[in-house]
Amino acid sequence: MQSRIVCPTCGESEELTGSPSPDGIRIRCGRCDAEWLRDGVSQTCATCGGSDLETRSRALTQYSRGTQLSIVGLSEILLCRVCDHDMIEWSKAGRPVPHTYRSAALDGEAGRERGDSGTRGGAVRIEP
Ligand SMILES: [Zn+2]
Ligand SMILES: [Zn+2]
Incomplete structure (x- = not known):
């Protein structure tokens, strides 16, 4: 089950973009420009980069x-x-x-x- 992602700064849940980074999936808020890691450090697979x-x-x-x-x-x-x-x-x-x-x-x-x-x-x- 995928939990809903919400911007921790402004509460935006629609205008979010995800991009892979060495630390995991980085989410960026299109409304207030906040950036954060979706899953925290080491929560992506070292082999496929997935977060499942x-x-x-x-x-x-x-x-x-x-x-x-x-x-x-x-x-x-x-x-x-x-x-x-x-x-x-x-x-x-x-x-x-x-x-x-x-x-x-x-x-x-x-x-x-x-x-x-x-x-x-x-x-x-x-x-x-
Ligand atoms: Zn925001
Ligand atoms: Zn994997």
């Missing part, structure tokens, strides 16, 4: 004696709904993201290595 991200639980695992892998705790990891699609599906089934998993949302190199999945869907949208 979600936070999932990630397992902190440890090899106890032998080959037994045990989960010793959970942390959070940011995933891209486009580039990390398969892992999001995996975690929706109630399984924590393996701690060895490299999030394409955080690590552009991991996303590129994964190859084709980054081009799927065309989910990058910049709304006027």
